[in-house]
Amino acid sequence: MTPRFQPDDTLYKQRNTLKVEYVPDDIVGRDDETEAYEAALQPVINGEYPDNIFIYGKTGVGKTAVTNFLLNDLAESAEFYDVELTVVDMNCDGLSTSYQAAIRLINELREPEHHIAETGHPQSKVYRLLWNELNDLTGTVLLVLDEIDHIRDDTFLYQITRADNNGYIDNIQLGLIGISNDSTFRERLDAKVQSSLCETEISFPPYDAGELRKVLEQRADIAFYEGALDDGVLSLCAAHGRQDGGDARRAITLLRKAGDLARTEKATKVTTDHVRRAQEKLEAQQSMDIMRDLTEHEQLTLYALTTLSAKGESPARSRIVYQRYKEFCHHSRREPRTARRIRGFLSDFEILNLTVSHKQHRGQSGGTYREHELNRDIATVVDALQTLIEEVGAHRSIVEYLPDTGNDKKFESFV
Ligand SMILES: Nc1ncnc2c1ncn2[C@@H]1O[C@H](COP(=O)(O)OP(=O)(O)O)[C@@H](O)[C@H]1O
Ligand SMILES: [Mg+2]
Incomplete structure (x- = not known):
């Protein structure tokens, strides 16, 4: 008897590279943004005090991908030139207050066995513990706060951006990278916090169809076997991605859904018809989510x-x-x-x-x-x-x- 599940990867070479978690080896279609970002990170390699950087743009425009990519390269360069650098990366999704953010950061900096509870500490103690953790480090410390717009009050940012001036940290050169999916976030900040967080600001605009095509081409090359995609498949995914707010995540997901549909139907190629039907399904799913919320x-x-x-x-x-x-x-x-x-x-x-x-x-x-x-x-x-x-x-x-x-x-x- 043939087993119920059989390998059927005639289309996909590496389907995983189309998943959201996959970190691309190379960034395409974000040249201006990458250049500005690189310039803002340059002081780190010179051993100078880094500027704070504020990155903003809608979801799926490459903010996280470009940040991870550049910080990887920065870490390699730092190693090469013997520059002491620690990158602390924290996603603020799921956090809503400064208090929670400060505790999360302390725990990021501590070994799991020394984590503190998420509630029940006086605020002053929380910040004292935080300065202690940071002062245990040396050299340049880059603190990356992704999806920073989830934090509704600005005490945490106020404290962090003033920590050096206030004499709370003395051992390190602290740079902050704040990444926001919400362009109105900056306006919600206190003027002082705003001017220090936004020393360097880089806006990531939505991708145009040409840029999305480049992103998709690069991904399709590693994800699919040669000849697995019919003509027009990538252009159609790019066009839909453009309509959905220039979002590369949506465009890549659409390509994966179209590939899955073709595989389920045992097609020899992914066609534009698969893309069309996958887009309908995605839209239906999206409106389900909207209605549930x-x-x-x-x-x-x-x-x-x-x-x-x-x-x-x-x-x-x-x-x-x-x-x-x-x-x-x-x-x-x-x-x-x-x-x-x-x-x-x-x-x-x-x-x-x-x-x-x-x-x-x-x-x-x-x-x-x-x-x-x-x-x-x-x-x-x-x-x-x-x-x-x-x-x-x-x-x-x-x-x-x-x-x-x-x-x-x-x-x-x-x-
Ligand atoms: N320029 C790019 N080159 C290659 N892949 C990209 C690029 N921009 C975005 N991606 C991919 O698109 C998806 C969304 O990008 P991401 O950086 O997470 O967006 P954001 O953080 O702005 O919401 C990720 O899977 C990412 O790998
Ligand atoms: Mg992101």
Whole structure:
């Protein structure tokens, strides 16, 4: 008997190189940014006090990749020229306060057996411990804070950028590299912190289609066998990546999804049709994520529209959606929001591409109103709202779309 799973890597040479975690050996299409970044790091090799560097740009534009790449090279050069350099790399995803950031940094600098608890220390003690850890180092220390925009207050940055002036650190030359996915982060900072963090600022713009193509070509060469990609595959992935905000991560993921689809279908080549279908799947996944992340009352509003749609009663006027929404609130003992809020939610849905709306004229009496319609299949929305539906109960109109879990909290509608 042939085993159930058989090796089938006729397309992929190294699929792993298309995963998010993969660090490319070379950076393409970011020449200006790399040059500015290199210049900002140059003082380290001269043994001079480094400038703080602030890197910003949308997600997927190469901020982390270029940083890792240059800091690797910097470490090699430092070794070569006998410059003492320590790089401390910390991702702030999952942190939200300065307090948490300071403790995370202490623990980054300590051996696991000496880690401190994440809560329960007075703030002054936390910073004292931090200065002690930093003073145990020597030479130049580069502190990389990636996704720094997750930290909502600026005490941590204030303390770190002033530590030398305040005499808290004396043994090292401390340079800070802050990387932000949010361009408004800088404006949120206190003026003093802003001017010291942003001594050198480098903006990473979205990739254009040509740059994305270069990134994809480089990656495809190591990921796929020669001839595995049909003409036009990379250009199409680049074009979609460009539309999705010039995001290289999206473009690479799309290529991998297209490759996976081709492999599943046992195709001899990855074609533009695979790319097209993979893009549809990615978009569907993205809107699932968006719907799952909506607030409870936004979800209730979307649920109300979905039930109208399931009965063929859409496009539906805002007023009708609001009535249905209020009914759901009463049914589930929630306090309804105002009609105005619900109209706001409905227009946000349109921006998120979940719905489309049309303006209608009232005729003789003048004035206009809006009608809304789902832009996703009912089954997809029901799937995304599953948790809410379990709590509120299943409206009769959508019962057929529910998974067979014996959900017996069904109810009727009276509007
Ligand atoms: N210029 C580039 N050359 C090669 N790969 C790149 C380049 N820019 C981005 N990538 C790849 O695209 C993905 C997203 O880049 P990343 O640096 O993580 O973006 P950011 O940190 O700006 O969100 C990563 O997988 C990265 O390896
Ligand atoms: Mg990043």
